[in-house]
Structures are given as C-alpha cells and as structure tokens.
Amino acid sequence: MSVFSDRLVADGWREYRDQFKKYSRNFYKRFETPTVCACNSEKFGMRVEIHVFDPIPEAAIQRESLEMSLSGELPDGIWIKIGHWAIQGGVDEALMLIPRMLAVWEFAALWKEAK
Secondary structure (H helix, E strand, O other): OOHHHHHHHHOOOEEEOOOOOOOEEEEEEEEOOOOOOHHHOOOOOEEEEEEEEOOOOOOOOOOOEEEEEEEEEOOOOOEEEEEEEEEOOOHHHHHHHHHHHHHHHHHHHHOOOOO
C-alpha cells in the first residue's frame, strides 16, 4: 500500500473497485448530512470518494496525487457532482476539504429558485 492509502484505511475509508478509474486506488466513506442522495435514501449521509493515483513514471516530480468527489441526486431530481482534482499536499489537505464539500451539497439541496 501507499502512504496515502495506508492513512485512509487507518481512518476508516473503504477501498472499492471503480470501472472508470482503473489506474487509481479508490476509497469511500459516508459522512452524516441532513440531506441524503434521493436515489440512496435508505443510506445515511453522503458518500465522499478519494482516488489515489501512483506517480507518473515520466513525471519530473515523483509523488502520488489525489482526487476527491461527492455526487448525488438532490430532492428535486437534479444531479450534482462536486469534485476536487490534483489535490496538493496529501491526505490531510484533502480531508480538510470534506466539510466544505458537504456544505456545498447542503446549500444546493436547500436552494430555492428566486422568483
């Protein structure tokens, strides 16, 4: 395992296979939120995913990179995807972004069109 992957597993993240991200190690964790994904209403909170990519052999700087995403169906049927790509600094910096992503999700879920 990588340093990033080891840290995520230690923090309770679960690894899974992602057919669209075959070149990364993929992890998820659910976080408590007032609004849940409408199509997964039987599950609590929202799922945040972190994708850990190995260094590119040709790259001048050899380091792992991270992507993070949250996606779901809002109560009115609109789908939303919140993502952060090329996270610099590592797992700690990525984990600090989660409350902000969840706040954006809640803002979108509670948004009412101005009339």
